[in-house]
Amino acid sequence: MDIQMNSIEVKDLTKQFGSFTAVDKVSFTVKQGEIFGFLGANGAGKSTTIRMLIGILEPTSGDALVGGYSIMKQPDKVKTQIGYMSQKFSLYNDLTVEENIRFFAGVYGLTGKKYEERKKWVLKVANLEGKEKLLTNSLPGGIKQRLALGTAVIHEPKIVFLDEPTSGVDPVSRRNFWDLINDLSAGGTTVLVTTHYLDEAEFCNDIILINAGRLIAQGNAKALKTNYIKNTILEIESDRVVDSMGILEKEDWVGETSIFGNSIHIILNDNAKGEADVRDILTTKNSINVHRVDKIVPTLEDVFIHLLEKDKTNVS
C-alpha cells in the first residue's frame, strides 16, 4: 500500500434519529498510518460517526470508504480491516486477562504460534506479563484501557477506531496510553481516536472538530492555530483572575476570554490594542495588581474555544 493512500474517506456522512440530526454531512479523509484526532464536546456526534464507519449503525445518507471498502455496499469487507475499542469498556470484566485475550483471539481466528505471539505482545503493551490470571475487573483503569487496546488490535488491523479511550483515566496513564497509540501509528496502523480532552489534540497528526453534528474545523495542529485565529491573543496573570476576566469581557476590543489555571487568555477584536490597555483597565481603573501580560501563540484550546463560540453565534 502506498503511504500516501487514504485509509478512510468520508463523504457527506449523515445520521438522523427521527427529526434530530446527530451527524450532519460530515466529510474528511484520513491518511494511512496517521493519528487522526476527532474532537468535540459530549453529544457532538463523535460516537455516532464512528459507529457508522465500523458498520454498527446505518447512515441516513452519504458514504465512506474504510480501508478501500464502502461502508454501505461492503460492510463485511470493512470488518476485516478494522479494530474497534468502544466508549464503554469492551472486555469481559468477569474473565481473566488471559481468558479475554484467548476469547478475542479465537473470535478473530488466531491459532497456534500466531496466537502465542500476539498474546505475548498484548501482555507486554498492557504491562501485564506474569499477571495473566488476574480478573480483568481487578485491574486499575489505565491498565484496563491498555489491555482493551491491545485486544482490539490483536489481529493487527490496518485501521483502528478508539472511542474516548482515555476518558476517566488519570493523567499519567493517559500519557502512557498515547505512547502506545504512537507506537501503533509508527508501525503503520491508522488510528482514528475521539476525545473531548482538547490537550490531546496536540498528539494528533490531523484533527477535525465537530460541534452539534457539524464539522467546524480541520487540519493539522499548526494549520489550525494559524488559519483559524488571525487576532492577537494575550495571556494575563493577575491577583484576581475571575474579577479581571469579568472586567475585560465588557470591553469592546476584547473578544473571547477564558481561564487557564491562574491566567486568563483573551482574544483581541482590535489587534492595535495591547499590554498598556490591559494594565490601564485593570490596575489604573480597578486597582487589580497585574503580574504580566504576554502576547502568545494560540494553543489548540484557544482555537477550539474560539471556533465553538463562533459556531454558537452562527447557530443562534
Next chain:
Amino acid sequence: MKTIYEFIIKELLQFKRDKKMRAVVFMAPILQLILLGYAANMDVDIVHTAIFDQDKTATSREFIKNFEESGYFAIDYYASSYEDATELIDMGKTIVVIVIPKDFEKNLNRRETVSVQTLFEGSDGNTSSIALGYIQGITNRFSKKIVTETRDKYGVNLALSGSLTPEVRVWYNPEMKTRNYMVPGIMGVILMITTLSLMSMAVVREREIGTLEQLIVTPIKSYQLILGKLIPFTMIGFIVLVIVMLIMTQWFGIVVRGNPLFLLFTALLFVLSNLGLGLFISTVSKTQQQAMMASVFAVMMPMIYLSGFAFPIENMPKVVQYITHLLPLKYFITILRGIVLKGIGFSALWVETLILFGMGAGILIISSLRFSKKVE
C-alpha cells in the same frame, strides 16, 4: 468451529464466576422441586359420593363395596333416578355420582364392554380430577379382578378392555398420588425457567455492558454468536434436568417407567423453543430488567397457568383451550407425564414430539433471523 468453541468456553467461565446466576440455576430448581413436590400432595381424603345403581345385582353390589372399602369414598346417598342424582349434586350434597347401568352384571358375564358413568360437581376441578383418578383406579382393579376370575374359572384369557371400562380418560398414577402427577410437570417448568432466563439475560447483558457492540465489529457471523450461546445453555439446562430427575427418582421415589433417553431427547426439543423465546426477548429488551419482566410475564406465567401444569385444560373456557395449543410446555408436560407415569414412548407420543420439534425449530429460526437483522 474454533470460534464457537471459544464462545462456549467463555460462556461457561462466565457462568462459573457468576455466583447469583449459579444459585438461580442450580439451587432454585432443587428448592422449587422439593417445596412444590410436597405442596403438590393434594390427595383428597374423603369424597362424598352418591350411587345410582340401576342394576341392583350381586356384581353391582360388589362393585360398590370396592368403593366403600377403598377408604376414599363415603357413600352418603343412593339415588333412585337421574333427577334425584343431579339434585344431590346441585344441592352440593355430594361431589360425585356413580351411575351403574342396567344389565351391568349381564353384560359383564357376556364379556361385553360396560361403561360406568360418573357425574361430577365440577367447581372444584382439583378434587374432581383427583376423585376421578380414584374412580378410575378402583374400576380398573375391579375389571382386572373379573378378568382374573374369568380366567381361573374358564381357563380363557380375556382382554382387559373386553370387560369393564370407566367412561373416562386413561388410567394412570396407580398409587393415586397427586405428587406423581405434579412432579414431572414441575420438571418441565424448571427446565423452562432455567433455559429461558439464561438465554434472555445473556444477550441483553452483553448489550448492556457494551461487549455485544465489540462482537458485532468482529468478523464473527451471527449464527456463530447464537450457537455460542445455545450450546452452553443447553448443556447447563441438561445438568439441571439430570439433577431434577435424580431428586424425582431418589427423593420422591417416582420411577421413570419409560425410556429416560427418549425423555432427554424430547427435553432437548423443548429447550430449543425456550432458547428461541429467550433470544427473541433479548431482541426486544434494552435492559436485563426488561428482559426478566418479559420472560416472566409474557412467557413463564402463561405457560405455567395454561399448559395444564397447574389447572386441567378441560376446565378452561373453549377460547383459552385453543390458546393452550400454542404452548410448547403443554406438549412437553404431556410427554413427560406419558414417559414417567405411563411408560409410553415415541409410538404413542410422536404427535407431541413432532409438534415440539416444529415449534422449537420455528421459534428458533424466527428469533435468529430477527437477531441477525438487528445486529446488522
